[in-house]
Amino acid sequence: MHRIPSALLLFAMTTGGTQAALFDVDPGPYLAPNGKFAAWYQDTHGRTLDLCLSRAVSSRVPGAPGTPSYMCVLLPNPGVYDDTQPLNFPTNFPDEAFWFSADATLVDATRGIDLTYVSAVEAAFGSGLPAEGDQLSFARIRIRVDVPTAGIYTITHPYGVDVFNVPAGGRRAINMTRDIGIGAPMTYTGALKGDIGPFLRSRNGPYVETNPDTGAQETFIGDPNLTEAVTGSPFNTNYIRIEGPNGLDLRTDVFAVSGKLSATVRPAPQIVQRATYSRENVNGLPKAQQDVFTLAPPPPGTASFLDSAGASVAMTEANGTGNWYGQSGGNPILPAQVQITANNSVAIPASTPTTHAQPLVDLVSIQRATYSIASGQLTIEASTSDKISPPALTAVAGESGASIGSLTGDGPAKSLSTGISPIPPATVRVISANGGSDSEEVELVP
Known part of the structure; x- marks a missing residue:
């Protein structure tokens, strides 16, 4: 069952690269036919899934008698939801x-x-039972593991890496649930910031089945x-x-997946x-490049851009994650x-292309951001990628945006040293007059 947890029971550290989720x-x-929940969520690969009812x-x-092999994860609950009867919100509607x-198990009794x-x-309800104005949505990752001994356990999964420091072995010695997105009732945007996305899907799908209530053909990304x-x-x-511990290294590549394409x-x-x-x-001649990175549906999807002069550049994608890159050799005239x-449109024929206009800015890099406890001096060193016409660089406090000062220097590398007392900023941001910026944590030194 997918219940909202009252507390997390174990310290865990989560790692992984920055990603867009949903x-x-x-x-x-x-x-009401949808329980007054959001009808759909869309992921960054372009797939849109309906609430699966x-x-x-x-x-x-x-299926077996009394337990149909539904393509949606439908959870009958006596007195709340009878799956043999038509949906009717809120009198006959799933509480989850x-x-x-996408669920998986990994069992090794020997280990x-x-x-x-x-x-x-x-989709769930804050009070636990279907009720008007109590609807919630969230993105969930749950990991529960029986382990034999204490130690450090690292679990890699499709949406990241979680590291657990387990003080003692036993049943559910690892017991972590991370729900992101629970907010005000009937506010469904919070799940967009969760760990889930893009949606996992079966390599053997999609699957088409008939809805017995409507007679319509429906398409599913997996079979749970x-x-x-x-x-x-x-x-x-x-x-x-x-x-x-003790060389433990186990893996599974199979999941039970459910989701109905919208x-x-x-x-x-x-x-x-x-x-x-x-x-x-x-050698006395200008050399320039324009670098563009975007997250979009992977192949058979495509991505391209028009550089500052209007020349078309085809972008490339390496590993099916939807991270695209392209480069032009044009020397831009700013702005x-x-x-x-x-x-x-190849993967989803009804989908239409999306074009974004994006300002072209220089690339700013902070090489140093230190604060001397003894002298009260904050020192910042940074550079711009525009080495022909270096723009002005200014520094601000990262959290408040309060001005710190201008960096000086004749070339692309510039610096600033100024007194700040009694407390330095935790982070600094260097902003270029040509639009680029970079942020860095301030290192405290003696």
């Missing part, structure tokens, strides 16, 4: 439902390991009655792996990560911008 959510209005069943796995779920993994985008290899991890870690037509998602230029004189286009 991209967008249905803005409403929210209707269909009673379509698997044509691959037969899912836009997406004393019993691991359960849950990833989901879930099966365990199958998946794709979609933003880190290309489409597996569960546990490493621990008929809602959405443009191709795109998140521009960076559009910068660099230039310098080489300038690039236009970046993502197209996902």
Whole structure:
């Protein structure tokens, strides 16, 4: 069961690269047939999933009496939701439902390991039972493991890496649930900031089944009655792996996945990560480049950009995670911008391309940010990628934005040393007159 936890029971450290998780959510209005939940969530690979309430069943796995092999994770609850009867909010409606779920188990009795993994985008109610105005959504990661001994355990999964310092072995010695997005009732944007996304999907799917209530054909990204290899991890870690004491190293590559593709037509998602230029004189001649990074649906999707002069540049993507890169050799005339286009119509024919205009800025790098406790001096050293016409650089406190001062120097590398007392800023930000910026934590030195 996917219950909201009252507390986390174990210290854990989470690591992993920065990622965009989910991209967008249905803005409403929210209707009673859907329990007044958001109808859909969209991920950065362009897939949009409906709240999965269909009673379509698997044509691959037969059900048993009283337990149909539903393609959605439907959880009957006596007195709350009777799955043999039509949905009716709130009198016959699941107290838990899912836009997406991908679960896995990893058991090795010889090594004393019993691991359960849950990833989901879930609909629930704050009081536990279906009620008007009490709807919640959240993105969940749950890891529960029986382990034989104390020690450091590292669990790699599709949405990151979690490290657990376990003081003693035993049943559920690792017991972590991380729910992100729970906020005011009927506010569904919080789950966009969770760990989930893009949606995992079966390598054997999609699967098409018939909804017995409507007769409509519905398409699913997986079959939760099966365990199958998946794709979609933003880190290309489409597996569960546990490493621990005494050489422990176990792995599984199969998941039970549920999610119903929406008929809602959405443009191709795109998140521009960076559009910068660099230039310098080489043997008396200017040499320049424009570098563009964007997050968009992976192949068969495509991405391209028009550089500052309007020249088209095809972008490349290396590993199916949707991280695209392209470079132009054009020397920009500032101010300038690039236009970046993502197209996902091969994977999702109804999807339309998305184009973003992005200012082209220099790349600022902070080489040093130190504060001397003895002298009260803050020293900042930074540089710009524009080595032909270096712009002015100014420093501000990272949290408040309070001015610190201007960096000086004739070339692209500039510095600033100023007295700040009694407390230095925790971080500083250096801003270029040409639009670039960089932030750095301040190192305290004697």
